[in-house]
Amino acid sequence: MNIRQGSLAIAFLPTDCKSTMENTFDVLIIGAGPAGSSAAILLAGAGWSVALIEKQLFPRRKVCGECIAASNLPLLSALGVGTEFERRAGPALRKVAFMRGAHTALTELPPATRSGFAWGRALGRETLDTLLIDKARAVGVQIFQPWSLNSVRGGPGAWRCELKTVGSKASATLCAPIAIDAHGSWEALPTGRDEGRRVHRATDLLAFKANFVGASLQDGLLPVLSFDGGYGGMVVADGRVMTLACCVRRDRLEALRHTAPGVSAGEAVEAMLRRECAGVRKTLSTATRPGAWIAAGPLHPGIRVHNDDGFFRIGNAAGEAHPIIGEGMSMALQSAWLLCAELLGAQREERVHTAGDAAWQHLARCRYARQWHQRFGPRMRLASLFAHASMRAPTADALLMLFKAWPGLLPLGAIWGGKTRCAVDAATIASLTALRGTI
Ligand SMILES: Cc1cc2nc3c(=O)[nH]c(=O)nc-3n(C[C@H](O)[C@H](O)[C@H](O)COP(=O)(O)OP(=O)(O)OC[C@H]3O[C@@H](n4cnc5c(N)ncnc54)[C@H](O)[C@@H]3O)c2cc1C
Numbered sequence: 001m002n003i004r005q006g007s008l009a010i011a012f013l014p015t016d017c018k019s020t021m022e023n024t025f026d027v028l029i030i031g032a033g034p035a036g037s038s039a040a041i042l043l044a045g046a047g048w049s050v051a052l053i054e055k056q057l058f059p060r061r062k063v064c065g066e067c068i069a070a071s072n073l074p075l076l077s078a079l080g081v082g083t084e085f086e087r088r089a090g091p092a093l094r095k096v097a098f099m100r101g102a103h104t105a106l107t108e109l110p111p112a113t114r115s116g117f118a119w120g121r122a123l124g125r126e127t128l129d130t131l132l133i134d135k136a137r138a139v140g141v142q143i144f145q146p147w148s149l150n151s152v153r154g155g156p157g158a159w160r161c162e163l164k165t166v167g168s169k170a171s172a173t174l175c176a177p178i179a180i181d182a183h184g185s186w187e188a189l190p191t192g193r194d195e196g197r198r199v200h201r202a203t204d205l206l207a208f209k210a211n212f213v214g215a216s217l218q219d220g221l222l223p224v225l226s227f228d229g230g231y232g233g234m235v236v237a238d239g240r241v242m243t244l245a246c247c248v249r250r251d252r253l254e255a256l257r258h259t260a261p262g263v264s265a266g267e268a269v270e271a272m273l274r275r276e277c278a279g280v281r282k283t284l285s286t287a288t289r290p291g292a293w294i295a296a297g298p299l300h301p302g303i304r305v306h307n308d309d310g311f312f313r314i315g316n317a318a319g320e321a322h323p324i325i326g327e328g329m330s331m332a333l334q335s336a337w338l339l340c341a342e343l344l345g346a347q348r349e350e351r352v353h354t355a356g357d358a359a360w361q362h363l364a365r366c367r368y369a370r371q372w373h374q375r376f377g378p379r380m381r382l383a384s385l386f387a388h389a390s391m392r393a394p395t396a397d398a399l400l401m402l403f404k405a406w407p408g409l410l411p412l413g414a415i416w417g418g419k420t421r422c423a424v425d426a427a428t429i430a431s432l433t434a435l436r437g438t439i
Contacts, residue, residue, distance in 0.1 A: 035315025035332035036182030037132035045436030055148035059126035070112035092119035099279035105403035122237035157358040177356035185316035202251035204298035215242035215287035226390040266293020306369035322387035375423035
């Protein structure tokens with residue numbers, strides 16, 4: 001059963017919001033990365049009134065390795081952006097390498113198990129995120145951009161969010177019975193709850209990305225880079241532009257900057273990679289970098305899907321894996337689908353109109369969190385092990401020896417890391433796609 005526009009909101013909102021109906025929605029989604037935009041498309045497609053709040057103007061560059069595992073391609077297709085993805089994305093990713101110092105271990109990647117989409121590909125975030133938000137707009141999502149969530153009051157059943165525009169003094173109040181946190185993990189959300197100021201630690205991971213043209217990276221090759229105090233990756237994405245993204249520990253970065261005063265942090269990282277990794281040196285020998293390095297962090301790998309603050313969380317807001325396995329966007333897209341299946345009752349007997357009720361939301365959050373742990377817990381643990389081993393010389397050297405001796409370990413890691421199997425089953429994809437079709 002589909003709900004009609006705004007019917008959840010009218011039933012559950014406090015009276016002060018009922019008087020300004022233009023600001024009342026069934027659901028508020030904070031953040032229009034792959035997680036937020038996917039959830040917005042699915043819920044709007046099922047007839048919900050959706051407000052999607054994004055503080056940055058698109059297209060925008062984002063720190064990311066930009067590889068989309070093949071397991072996500074059926075989801076992008078069902079969201080209505082598959083054709084554009086196919087048209088624009090870089091070459092099919094069929095090989096993986098582990099590069100450390102002077103050495104490279106190289107092997108084939110396994111194909112994905114679901115029909116039609118065997119290989120992952122890379123697409124710049126300026127393009128992917130814009131495709132998704134444009135689709136959300138096209139299916140009737142009301143987009144507040146560039147607006148930022150400023151404060152939150154209320155709770156499940158009656159949320160009241162204050163927004164302000166970025167770059168002007170305009171503000172707005174949006175109300176909804178359901179709120180989804182899809183704001184990522186690199187900044188605090190102003191929920192009014194004191195999340196505490198994080199102290200800088202030597203082990204903090206800072207993330208960097210730059211694009212290069214004319215690089216001599218083989219098409220379809222996905223090298224994972226290992227170096228002391230960090231890890232990274234390279235890939236050829238859309239328009240034959242190469243993306244180099246990496247994470248560096250704060251203590252290593254400080255040491256690098258100390259020895260290279262006057263250059264940006266990204267440039268110091270690039271100089272180190274050229275110096276210490278033969279694979280990077282060779283790849284960049286023919287390349288130019290048309291833009292600046294961009295940076296983000298510190299990263300917060302870990303699980304926070306089940307919180308007591310009443311938000312439903314998807315994407316990095318729910319949990320962030322170490323990006324060494326390049327599965328963050330998979331988890332963003334797939335967690336959005338899992339949550340929407342829960343909210344839309346696609347797999348249950350309950351009726352959708354109960355979704356505004358606070359007690360129902362609590363149960364739904366528990367059910368969704370349980371699924372999240374089952375589907376993503378193993379790859380979070382694998383990513384953490386692989387990341388920590390790759391950043392320390394003794395374990396990283398051991399990994400290199402293992403990968404050279406048994407090349408099959410790398411594709412096995414890709415399978416364990418979730419690259420070949422989607423966490424959303426085919427029946428759920430079909431039922432949510434059918435809901436979209438009925439509007
Ligand atoms: C170095 C590196 C390499 C990576 N490589 C890969 C890879 O190759 N493949 C892969 O799948 N993943 C990769 N990832 C992970 C991937 O980038 C993230 O997991 C993914 O972006 C998470 O998507 P999301 O939608 O949850 O959040 P995000 O993409 O972070 O989107 C959140 C959005 O919310 C907005 N926002 C934040 N706060 C507010 C607010 N208060 N109000 C309104 N809007 C707000 C932000 O502007 C942003 O647009 C990498 C990450 C790093 C750091």
